[in-house]
Amino acid sequence: MSWFLIVSLAWAQDESLFGCGNTVPLPGTPSALLMDQSRRTNQETYGVVASVGRTLLPQLENAEDFGLSFVMEQHVLAKALEVPATTAGCPDGLALAPVDLFSSNMGLAVKNGWFGAFYAVGLTGTNTSFNPTERLLADVMYPQSVVGYWFAAPALGAGGLASGSARYRLDYVAGLAFAPGPVRASVGYVGSRGLYVDLNEQTTRLFLHGAVQEGLDRLPFWAAGIARLPFPAEVRETAGDTKLFGRHLTWYLPGATGPGATLAGGGTAFTTVTAQQTDIRGIVDARVVAGVQPGTFVRELAVAGHSPGWWSAEEISLDDLGARVELGTIRVPPLAWYGQDGGQKLMLDASVRAGFVTVSARYNHPDVLDLFPYATDAFEFHLMMAAWTQ
Amino acid sequence: MRWCWPGLWTLAACSYPALEPAQLCDEVTHAVAARTLACTDDEDLATERAAAFEPWTCSFEAGSAFTVERALELYQCPADLMTVPCEAVEAQGDVPAWWLDQSPLCPQVWFPPSEPQPLDTGTPGPAGPDLCPFTEDDASAPRGSCGNPVVVDFTLEEGEARWTERLTAPDAGCLAHCDLSATGTDVVLWVYTGFVSRIEVTAPEATSILQYDPGTRCGADPICVSGGSHGFSHQGTGPIQVVVQAPVADMALSVTVTRTPF
Secondary structure, eight states: OHHHHHHHHHHHHTTOOSSOOOEEEOTTSHHHHHHHHHHHHHHHHHSHHHHIIIIITGGGTTOSSEEEEEEEEEEEEEEEEEEEEEESSSSSSEEEEEEEEEEEEEEEEEEETTEEEEEEEEEEEEEOOOOHHHHHIIIIIGGGGHHHHHHHHHHHOSEEEEETTEEEEEEEEEEEEEOOTTEEEEEEEETTTEEEEEEEETTTOEEEEEEEOSSTTOOOEEEEEESSOOOOHHHHHHHOEEEEEEEEEEEEOTTTTSTTOOOGGGEEEEEEEEEEEEEETTTEEEEEEEEEESSOEEEEEEEEEEOTTTTTOOSOOTTOEEEEEEEEEEEEOOBGGGTBOOEEEEEEEEEEEETTEEEEEEESOHHHHTTOTTOTTOEEEEEEEEEEEO | OEEOOOOTTTTTOOEEOBOOHHHHHHHHHHHHHHHHHHHHOOHHHHHHHHHTTTTSEEGGGGTOOOOHHHHHHHTHHHHHHTTOOHHHHHHHTTOHHHHHTTSTTGGGTEEOTTOOOOOSSOOOOOOOTTTOOOOHHHHHSOGGGOOSSEEEEEEEETTEEEESSOOOTTHHHHOEEEEEEEETTEEEEEEEOSSOEEEEEEOTTOSEEEEEOTTTGGGSOOSEEESSEEEEEEOSSSOEEEEEEOSSSOEEEEEEEEESOO
């Protein structure tokens, strides 16, 4: 219920409400092309492949012998951008429609010794409706159909469908995970005919992960660094864990595939270097991010406070209650091709965990703005139910 | 802001965001930046070209009407810009006016910095005394009642140019078409509109249509050359000279002038 309440309140704040029927973005405009691009980015980063690497497999990281991991998560980015659209039922028949991006994923992984297997399904989509009931249904309720798709995906395969102002895409991934010695590797087959690969080295905590889709010539993102600097345990107890990494993303450009386009990789490069300290005295986190491309600038400064054990719960407990609140600022570079003026933005991230359910609400969070640089002042909601045995 | 029917959710609100006219102008500059970046891989250049429109005037801020039908039509402008060939973008994209000439609709979205406000009821601008003098009737014609577009047809018959039909008031006050002459197989005409407009010259049998800059009269090189059909934006209020060259002594020609702010 609280999940629905949070999402509904966010819709109310953008004053986009009733009486208007289906919306159709005006085709070919930069905004409409950008919406298509955001759909693709959403699929790549919040879809089933990313969910496996972000939540499903890491839960089995510490399992010595047999382990079982289950994740069901939903994600909504409300009004990531706005597009000029025709509308049915509105007085003028023309409006600036909000674009919601959403995803829903469900996966199961099993591990026995150094060998494991995983299977997950996901639904991603966009919705340009004004109607809050339609938004609730399209963004939150309908995506729960992944439960049924979980059983039917191998027969149905991957594909897309449309309903009203919403567009959906179903996808699945099945793969194997290996952990010979300190190396953790997983390779999967994605229903939409892509490959998924993830590598971790546990002793040095070096990591490399990426998504390879549409052939090896296209690597949408990479991140590399060290997940935990090897300070002595007594130092870590007080100062917490240090993580250093660089990350490179491609910000795709609408129209980059038009006649004669020469833009390398179909987008512009966005590269950052992050220094992150978590669990300072067990309750404080801090993060500094420097932007390297485009230009050099302070991307992010953030401080968070959280309940003890927020990052270090080794097993889930129904009695587990926790919260984390992060405040900071984030600088968005001016990007004329997205209609983005840039500037300094307030950032907020609030999460609550009760048992195996975690609910998060974010505003101008870098996890969003790194991927959707035009989504300033958009709200992001994340609901995750995760359980695992080790 | 537009209000929709109230329902059970009235307590929350009952409205949806209207499409602001300026959004269309923004879409055009986004398209210029996006297309420049896609074609040149130069982020700074893309930013500069979008910023080059800052001195220009969004037509809707200058009083142009913004209706659903018109908006639906004009949104084709940024869509057209997203498909401009890269060779041309690289070579000529530094000039904002060039971008607007890539779609017949774009000159109705942005006005150049020095452009006078839309002439809904205004008086005609100065005409060169030896070029295209307005008659008293022309000058006093109410601009607001002009047809739009105004189409002028004429022919070249045995080497002599003839108007197919002279314009009558009130259209005559909107478009003065005079100084029509022919030199062999060339037709020379002056078009004076007195307002920001889009001019289309169609002569299927013409080998070329030359458009001369109004400030340079006939002595300068033509600023645009094309085949049997030529369209261009007339950003100023001075006369435009057009020379239609054809290999034949008999042909039909047509000039269509569309007043952009209306």
